[in-house]
Amino acid sequence: MRSSSANGSTSPGLLKSVPRLLALVCAMAVAMSAALWWTLRQTQSLAQPYQQSAPWYVSSVHSELARVSLLARQVQAGEASMPDLQERIEVLLSTLDRSGNGPHVHYTALQDTLPHTLEDLEALQRQVERWSVQAHAPQVDGTALTADIIEHSDAMLDKARRAVAAVHLASTQQTDQARQQMHNGFLVLSVVLGGLLVGTALLVWRLAHGARTASALSQQLAQANRELEKRVADRTRKLEEGRALLGFILDTSPSDVVLAEAQSGRVHFINHQLTMRLGLKAPPRTLFLRDLLHDPATRERFIHALDQYGQVDAMEALIGTHNPRWSSLSARLIEVDGRLAHLLWGFDIETHKALEAQLRDLATRDALSGLLNRRAFLERSTALFNHCRRHGQPCAALMIDIDHFKLINDRHGHQTGDEAIRTCAHAIGQALRDADLLGRMGGEEFAALLPHSTAEGALGIAERIRGAIARTGLRTPQGEALAFTVSIGVAALEPRHTGIEPLLADADAALYQAKASGRNKVLSYDPPIHPQEPPP
Amino acid sequence: MIPRPTHALPALLLASLGVLWLPAPLRAAPVCDAPAGRGALRLESTPSGARQVCGLQGLKKLPSREIVTALPSALGMPGEYRWKGVPLRYLVEQLGGGERSRIQLTALNDYAIQIPWADLVRYDPILAYSRDGQPMGIREKGPLILIYPFAGNPQLENQEYLNRTIWQVNAIFVR
Numbered sequence: 001m002r003s004s005s006a007n008g009s010t011s012p013g014l015l016k017s018v019p020r021l022l023a024l025v026c027a028m029a030v031a032m033s034a035a036l037w038w039t040l041r042q043t044q045s046l047a048q049p050y051q052q053s054a055p056w057y058v059s060s061v062h063s064e065l066a067r068v069s070l071l072a073r074q075v076q077a078g079e080a081s082m083p084d085l086q087e088r089i090e091v092l093l094s095t096l097d098r099s100g101n102g103p104h105v106h107y108t109a110l111q112d113t114l115p116h117t118l119e120d121l122e123a124l125q126r127q128v129e130r131w132s133v134q135a136h137a138p139q140v141d142g143t144a145l146t147a148d149i150i151e152h153s154d155a156m157l158d159k160a161r162r163a164v165a166a167v168h169l170a171s172t173q174q175t176d177q178a179r180q181q182m183h184n185g186f187l188v189l190s191v192v193l194g195g196l197l198v199g200t201a202l203l204v205w206r207l208a209h210g211a212r213t214a215s216a217l218s219q220q221l222a223q224a225n226r227e228l229e230k231r232v233a234d235r236t237r238k239l240e241e242g243r244a245l246l247g248f249i250l251d252t253s254p255s256d257v258v259l260a261e262a263q264s265g266r267v268h269f270i271n272h273q274l275t276m277r278l279g280l281k282a283p284p285r286t287l288f289l290r291d292l293l294h295d296p297a298t299r300e301r302f303i304h305a306l307d308q309y310g311q312v313d314a315m316e317a318l319i320g321t322h323n324p325r326w327s328s329l330s331a332r333l334i335e336v337d338g339r340l341a342h343l344l345w346g347f348d349i350e351t352h353k354a355l356e357a358q359l360r361d362l363a364t365r366d367a368l369s370g371l372l373n374r375r376a377f378l379e380r381s382t383a384l385f386n387h388c389r390r391h392g393q394p395c396a397a398l399m400i401d402i403d404h405f406k407l408i409n410d411r412h413g414h415q416t417g418d419e420a421i422r423t424c425a426h427a428i429g430q431a432l433r434d435a436d437l438l439g440r441m442g443g444e445e446f447a448a449l450l451p452h453s454t455a456e457g458a459l460g461i462a463e464r465i466r467g468a469i470a471r472t473g474l475r476t477p478q479g480e481a482l483a484f485t486v487s488i489g490v491a492a493l494e495p496r497h498t499g500i501e502p503l504l505a506d507a508d509a510a511l512y513q514a515k516a517s518g519r520n521k522v523l524s525y526d527p528p529i530h531p532q533e534p535p536p
Numbered sequence: 537m538i539p540r541p542t543h544a545l546p547a548l549l550l551a552s553l554g555v556l557w558l559p560a561p562l563r564a565a566p567v568c569d570a571p572a573g574r575g576a577l578r579l580e581s582t583p584s585g586a587r588q589v590c591g592l593q594g595l596k597k598l599p600s601r602e603i604v605t606a607l608p609s610a611l612g613m614p615g616e617y618r619w620k621g622v623p624l625r626y627l628v629e630q631l632g633g634g635e636r637s638r639i640q641l642t643a644l645n646d647y648a649i650q651i652p653w654a655d656l657v658r659y660d661p662i663l664a665y666s667r668d669g670q671p672m673g674i675r676e677k678g679p680l681i682l683i684y685p686f687a688g689n690p691q692l693e694n695q696e697y698l699n700r701t702i703w704q705v706n707a708i709f710v711r
Contacts, residue, residue: 064645083574090674091644091704097675 028199035192058167062160064092069153072146086135096125113170117163256346294318326353366440369425377439381449385500395493396458398448399507403485403519405444431465455492462488462522485520567630568594578707584632598622605687619683621664625656633710644704677703
């Protein structure tokens with residue numbers, strides 16, 4: 001919060017000063033450009049040396065004129081030759097020369113300041129040119145020339161002397177003007193440089209101020225950054241803790257949990273429970289759901305439902321490969337990191353399944369003999385009967401009843417009666433094949449359905465049962481040996497049997513017949529006697 | 537702005553010198569043929585004791601070199617010219633001069649300047665007698681002018697070398 005208030009006070013100040021700074025820098029740039037322009041102009045004018053000046057020019061003219069004058073006198077006196085005079089005249093002319101070949105002189109300046117002097121010099125030049133022409137004429141009249149020179153030169157020398165003085169004065173004035181211009185120029189340059197110095201000082205001050213502010217801001221920023229980092233670290237830690245807690249919860253959950261990619265089978269998460277269930281020491285790197293499911297049919301159903309609806313809820317299936325156990329499975333098709341993944345929750349229902357099986361047994365089995373009870377027998381024998389009938393297979397039913405069971409109960413007690421039923425059930429079971437179906441129909445009565453068995457075969461089996469029981473007998477609680485027998489009625493499947501009941505009824509009728517005709521015997525169903533035979 | 541120093545020698549002395557040197561015995565081989573008429577260049581040397589006068593024709597027979605250059609604008613004569621002449625170094629060496637010599641050139645208007653030996657070695661200036669193949673009159677800074685190779689040597693563009701570019705040369709003294 002401290003940093004935000006500091007920002008509020010400093011940044012608008014900085015922003016406000018930016019246009020002013022910009023104006024200052026622009027002004028400095030303009031001043032510098034002007035100074036640079038002036039300096040460059042001076043540099044340019046000073047780049048080339050200038051050889052000649054007006055004073056030198058006129059003084060040269062004066063001295064050369066004096067030499068010509070002197071030489072003319074010498075020639076006249078015979079002390080010098082004519083070619084010498086010719087040469088000197090040429091030198092004087094070259095000194096006077098103002099064409100491009102001559103030394104550079106500010107004639108225009110001369111013209112402006114001293115027009116009379118310039119006129120005098122021009123007159124002199126014309127005169128000297130005349131002399132030159134005379135001197136170079138084929139017939140040189142030396143006497144006339146020298147006389148002419150001597151006559152005019154003194155007056156011209158006089159003018160030249162005055163010209164030297166005048167030009168000297170004008171030149172000094174010019175020099176002084178140039179000096180003053182230079183002085184003023186440098187004065188202006190000093191002012192500009194001073195202004196630049198002040199501007200630079202101002203900029204340096206602003207820069208230092210800005211640097212201080214920036215330093216303070218960066219410190220605040222660093223502080224804010226540290227706080228932020230701390231908060232991020234804190235959140236990260238909490239998140240990690242949350243993850244660890246979630247992992248712990250999932251690991252300790254009695255459920256099986258796995259999250260694995262659908263395509264690659266890469267395991268994102270698997271809890272301890274499932275790892276143990278799969279008989280692994282460490283969590284597997286890859287896992288496919290189809291490998292987890294034991295039963296192929298269930299597997300297809302499960303995968304199909306998951307692919308089609310994206311979810312499966314509470315499907316019961318055997319999971320695990322080595323020691324499959326019953327589990328209630330729920331699954332979701334989800335997206336993890338842009339890839340399809342399977343999330344599976346399994347709840348172990350092995351105990352539940354065992355209890356269920358037990359209950360089913362209780363519902364279908366007779367507790368005393370361990371055989372199917374009447375309802376279960378009828379249910380299953382109906383299925384078996386229909387199968388045989390549909391496929392035209394032979395099939396036979398036996399009805400078995402313990403003889404004089406009431407007497408056994410009454411004389412030796414219910415324990416002995418129960419023993420007799422158990423012994424009887426065991427003996428029948430021993431005699432039957434695995435495919436045969438046996439049930440206790442109630443009391444001391446048993447029924448068996450023998451698929452693929454003809455009437456003769458069934459009779460043989462029935463006889464074996466009867467014989468075995470007659471031989472076995474049983475012991476009373478008092479230790480006495482007690483013999484007991486059974487009567488058996490046999491009926492084979494015939495076209496008129498539309499269901500199991502008519503077949504059983506026929507077997508029952510045969511049993512009735514066996515009971516009536518003396519017990520401990522096996523009788524086959526005989527249709528003609530069926531209607532007339534009275535019960536015993 | 538530097539005024540050219542003027543040694544206003546009397547013309548009489550100049551004339552009388554011409555009388556003096558002619559009969560002097562030559563103690564060294566002449567640098568050039570004696571002129572038919574008036575001499576253009578006077579040569580004097582202390583080391584060799586030579587004193588002689590060269591004509592333009594005599595100079596033209598000596599080894600020559602050409603320099604193509606424009607002169608600094610302060611000298612007038614704008615434009616580039618092909619200057620031809622005798623290397624000053626050749627003349628000085630012929631006169632027995634060398635590294636330790638004082639070399640002085642004088643002009644018709646008595647202007648005089650000393651040329652350092654180093655210049656002769658470094659720039660090899662010529663005593664030009666023709667400009668673009670034409671002889672130069674006195675009005676055109678002739679007949680002899682010392683030409684430095686200003687083209688390609690910008691360091692020469694200062695007052696010192698303007699002063700050394702002596703024209704209307706009429707004498708060389710080697711001491």
